[in-house]
Amino acid sequence: MSTNYPGDGLVRVGGVVFAVGAVATLITVVPLLVGADPLPTAAYLVSMLMGAGFLLAGCGLLRSMAAQRRSDRAAQSAQSSAPAGSFAR
Template identity: 50%
Template sequence: MTGRSRDLGENLVRVGGVVFVLGTLATIATVVPYLLDLPRLPSIAWGLSMMMPLGLLVALVGLFATARAESRRRRAAREAAAAS
């Protein structure tokens, strides 16, 4: 980052990555008892596993938002260069 603050898209990518990792850990935690024949985790653990696709979705939305913002910046710079 050069002196400018992070835009919304970059923040969404970061948040999406964290949510995805937490969902991955929850998925691992819910599958391991099946593999090791341990007592099963409650249903809420399976619900937390849904954080993985949610994190992926949030990160993808952030990527698209960043790409659109960058496209707008390039277009504005190109128009400013053509006008001068």
């Protein structure tokens, strides 16, 4: 049984943004290792997406955790308020 929580989309988007930033970082480092001319500043700016993606995924993870805790607490309080002898589903 799979439940989608509010932060799941942020985690997915953060992963994609992180991957784009990681590829850009590899592309910008290669010319420095081979002795070629460095890439323009825009390439280094795209590399910063790696940190932004990590931040997005972290925020999505925290949001998803909070939603899951709220859901678990609501289920727990519903189960504890059920009358004796009845079965909570």
